[in-house]
Amino acid sequence: MNSSFDEMNAGEAVVREHYQVYNRWLAEQPGDVMRGRREEAEMIFRRVGITFAVYGTKDEDGSGTERLIPFDLIPRVIPAHEWKEMERGLHQRVLALNRFIHDVYHAQEIIKAGIVPAEQIFRNAQFRPEMMGVDVPGGVYAHIAGIDIVRAANADGSGSYYVLEDNLRVPSGVSYMLENRKMMMRLFPDLFSMHRVEPVAHYPDLLLDTLRAVAPAAVNEPTVVLLTPGMYNSAYFEHAFLAQQMGIELVEGQDLFVKDNFLYMRTTQGAKRVDVIYRRVDDDFLDPLAFRPDSTLGCAGLLSVYRAGNLTLANAIGTGVADDKSIYPYVPQMIEFYLGEKPILNNVPTYQCRKAEDLEYVLSHLAELVVKEVHGAGGYGMLVGPAAAKSEIADFRKQLRAHPEGYIAQPTLSLSTCPTFVESGIAPRHIDLRPFVMSGKTVQMVPGGLTRVALKEKSLVVNSSQGGGTKDTWVLEG
């Protein structure tokens, strides 16, 4: 395994160019100033209530489950030329993914062309037969995509970006991107006068623009709402925050009802029609008549309104068929197939355990690979070979033999590191990046995204449910 690529330090006492101003500034800051700022940040996050819920645990004082996501004061800086390239790649990738989903639910050209095997789609739990032949406005399915990107070191010491995962269902985290920037500007205004950092605060505006653009064609002034599972959901803060920033209603399933194949919400002035739902509820819970009958988070009859074209859901139902880990290996081919272009962003080389020769290789190299459940998310259900105990590897070997189709494996990428404040001072910690890509009339994004950081030493798991934190992400103007 190569040693990691560090975003700031190119080597002993060599600071990369885009970090030099920051580094000089940091060297001048007394330690207690940074400590004080850190406490201030924590206090503000608490007061603002930027918390997430951890299911099944209690607060320090035993009264609840609201936690802060640790916020690190050292920004992750991306130089302009790198972002420009990444942006082109994201644009291309999301365009192809949307074309793919449309194709899956219509003519299925990509199967006919022999690129993606039919069983990979039809036996996928995320494939929704209800969506076959349904047309959605603009042919857009994944209106909001969170594409997870990491940087890994090459043999020559340079680094390359790889897409690790496409999140096309209900990707979250964008509120932290926005709040982190607000916090940094509040704590360190002088840094922003020393750097030309691309702003991100217009994200809610672009999002609203995207949602309005995909309203049913017959509607002139669409009513857009955000559907949340409720205040005990782990991402409730984000739902409330985005609804407020866009000035739209934050609705729960109980606020909605269907009448004459239209969707309405209950208001103090009677029923009001809803045209577009930015939903933060999974497919399975959207309509108890069509999916899980025990769900109270959705609204009975919603699917039929949707299929009749009287409602737009963002993201559409059935996008999960394209962000599954078993579909991931085909994305570069999708780009060539639908767009006739060479993929700009790299995929991580992936072994599909359902293929006999790949499984053979994986089983004999478990100690160096990362093995992931095809349907897993949130950092659960994975094996990090180099960090795993012998017994864990043995367990996974058994599972792999029993259900090879349920797993993929990838070489252990050493995610790049970024200097981070930890107990002992400043130390490198592994990071990733999740840009948020919006597709409506056009594909849009704000520069950067959410940088997540694994706070535990050597840990590669950046998920907030597993001790990850976040950083502000700066794209410098070119």
Added chain:
Amino acid sequence: MLSRTADHLYWMARYMERAENTARMLDVNYQTSLLPQSADAAEKGWKGLLSISELTSDFGERYGAIHARSVMDYMVRDEKNPASIYGCLLAARENARAVRGTLTTEVWETQNQTWLEFKRLLASGTFQKDPSEAFEWVKFRSHLSRGVTVGTMLQDEAFHFLRIGSFLERADNTARLLDVKFHAMDTEFANPMNANGNGKDQEYDFYHWSAILRSMSGFEVYRKAYRNVIRPEKVAELLILRPDMPRSLAACMNEVVSNLERVANEQSGETLRCAGRIRSDLQYGRIDEIVATGLHAFLTQFLERVGTLGAGISRDFLVPVQA
């Protein structure tokens, strides 16, 4: 606006107002208990406080005999008592959290900060050391919460439902406090001159009535409005009928009616009529008539009507009905 949102706003405001009024009642009792008086009279005060909130039996079951310290614990920090200040501030904050996107950032942060700070103060023992200080703090946070609402919120439906919640709750709380406090003095009030010229009793009366006034921030107001010695029927008039006294029943009902009018919908006619009726009874009422028919009867009826009004508001605006 969503019915559910209106419901959360309404209850957020009601709970915050209730927390303040509970603090006010506790404070006046605590202050009175510092005056030289018989143990009997002191107990009567605490008993009255529990009966205002209809908590006498729950308290008896869980705490037994009535002592100042245990009643205060029960009403301030008891997590199992939904009417405690703890319970009210938690409910206010949870309701706010459910609709934080509808509130301005300042309103939400004030509400959230109140809760976080309250828990910190409880844990640090500040409230036990100095109860008066604690009650002042609750009042202050309530002032702040109301002020930031008026100072930052758009005057749309959300604002009106917040105001309706605040003033309906205040009307209810003021009436309950008056009922219990006047009840305690029933004999004296029926015949204010039966003190037999005993200076001790007169002195006691002064402290009793001025304590009620103080609990409503009305002591200086009384002096200013009447430029007279403290007399029970004037106290009653100030707190029931004076529309310029911000905690009086009349002032509360004026606010309830004018805010209700702003959110009226197709089905709310009857509810508006009820509210208007209560208001006009106060607007055109006279204190001597009210006293003649019996203050207790008047206040009991008022509380019933306010209860019915609250149910009407829930039915017409807040509880989602299938259209």
